[in-house]
Amino acid sequence: MEALGFRINQTPFRLLANLPPYMTFHRHRNEPYETRVAVIEPSLMSASVLLPGLMSSPRKSQQERLARKSRRSRKLRFEEWTLFRVRPNNHPAQRIFGFARVLARSTVVGLTAVFKKAILQQNVSGVIEALEERPSIDRIRAQEMTVNVALSYLHSFGVISEDLQLGFVSQWVSVVEGLVAIRVRSEVRREYWRADRPAIHQNGEATARLVASSETFRGTYREF
Template structure:
């Protein structure tokens, strides 16, 4: 047994409260269990209890053994002086606050349904990637749907907080934060790290000054990426001269060409082509952040992300290597990838920062418009009978798996909660 089980038992009050008393024999009545605390300090805050004839308001701390209080040094931590009840499975010793006063203790051993304990142990010891797989078919569809919706919102909020960290580091400049998110996503996993390094090596303030000049944008992006050190044709030489001037002006230090991956890639996905597409998009869109806030349809995002590249890159995949096929604009699936990994996180971040939930709803709506192929996470749930239909479903499945199933956090999951209740004889 782990503490998460006791947290769950206390939060939902799934124990026998008949003649409930503390270890000192004092009658105990729970008026409010308190709010689960995910930060440092006691496990539940703002609980209200009646001990004997006196009503107490404060925190509740939960441990498997009462002695864990001293093992965690709570007797020396003033944050735990506000604890009015110590909830334990086994009361093996008295506990004290920093001033030496005793903390009331209640023991739950013998008060919890054996069927619930057995189900918990089955989930905890499961060898399935989805711990509740044997129970999944018996869970109501509405419970699963609501939990997946919750997992989706939590995932979007998590992505939003990641963007907000960049926004704060960018001195609260949304355009700069969007630029970093865009470059990170342009790596499409294989070159993600290189694009992240490029975002740091080429400040957005420099890009912003030259956004109206496509030649200079290509020179900055391709030069900083390390692709202009040895010009292979006349156009590369032209970009090289432009980059030499700009890099001296802004004291830029380029990346190394070997940091980019070309292996096992289709030519249309080469980093040189991606950089040309990025230059075209930045040139076409003066304020990407504003566009993201305003745009509400995936079709419009496709137009935004599929800006036509310059004439040279219409006919080349790499410098000095002409290609017969033309048009190197970004494909539809890649544009949809940017919707999921740029537009949606930016909208989620802005929803948190502005406290305007409509932007989070807009992010969800965009994901529902994107038809995305199944992945290894969605397939885990599809094998149990659930069907993903959109990028929203894919993100929900990913969130559910990483936050709940992988760490076996069943006690915090609505599906796990339903299974626990169903397999308890007393509930």
């Protein structure tokens, strides 16, 4: 779950992953998809303490009512989130809305089985599609989650469980790292052309901003 956020919010997402009542989610595995979402989403939102002020009144009232039914009361502190200058599309609450639906789709067999089936049938693109839940989790974020967590997890799971079917995953890790390097170079080049190029060479602050931009982008892939 920590892969849902950029570096500044990875810690609260990591903490949040330990709070939901997963056994409760599993007990609803045979319920319709919409019912599973109605159970999972308010539980995650309640534990995240990001619920107030994020929705229209009717939806917020429904979510609060469902959240009160959750038996698990442990919650994060609001101060643990960094929300300053976070764009609406990148807001942690948006990621949680999307991931609730990812979990709802995988409740029957579990995320590991979903990822394994996806990569065996469609390679990396299948894992990306399994994590994509627009508009909350767009394809770019799903790709980053795949690179940061899913592939490494599948590789480790394959080694520990001696699952020979997953032996090829390590090859994909190196391939994806190469694709990441290409994208990082593209982002740095784009920031360069957006910037005041003479100032980049003459102004130390402008240079620092360009370097910080490239390092921030690169860091989203290397934090894990």
